[in-house]
Amino acid sequence: QVLVVESGGDLVQAGGSLRLSCSASGFTFDDFAMGWFRQTPGKDREVISAISPNSATTYYTNLVKGRFTISRDNAKSTLYLQMNDLKSEDTAMYYCAANRVWDKLLGGVSNYWGQGTQVTVSS
Numbered sequence: 001q002v003l004v005v006e007s008g009g010d011l012v013q014a015g016g017s018l019r020l021s022c023s024a025s026g027f028t029f030d031d032f033a034m035g036w037f038r039q040t041p042g043k044d045r046e047v048i049s050a051i052s053p054n055s056a057t058t059y060y061t062n063l064v065k066g067r068f069t070i071s072r073d074n075a076k077s078t079l080y081l082q083m084n085d086l087k088s089e090d091t092a093m094y095y096c097a098a099n100r101v102w103d104k105l106l107g108g109v110s111n112y113w114g115q116g117t118q119v120t121v122s123s
Helices: 102-106
Strands: 003-007 011-013 018-025 033-039 046-051 058-060 068-073 078-083 092-099 117-122
Touching: 003 092, 018 033, 018 092, 018 117, 033 068, 033 078, 033 102, 046 068, 046 102, 058 068, 092 102
Parallel strands: 011 117
Antiparallel strands: 003 018, 018 078, 033 046, 033 092, 046 058, 068 078, 092 117
């Protein structure tokens, strides 16, 4: 049984930091590119960051580049997102995603989705 569980979301003041985690099980984690997406009410889910299976390649949308850092620990089947200098526009539900194919992941296609973790940034 595949299980993807995000955690670490919270209410934080603008300028603060959070670290999101995504714990995965039920599939071969290090075979998959992993990514973080976020969604606000009324808008489509958007990719904000992704990382290749061996961590050699990363992607960041311009909206978070320089503030967020994605990483993974394949031994623990866990994906992370360090979020610094948070802004009110970062408020969203954050989701973990997985795809064997890099381009498909960046295109929003995931084999598995978690339930999300809420990040709220107060200004």
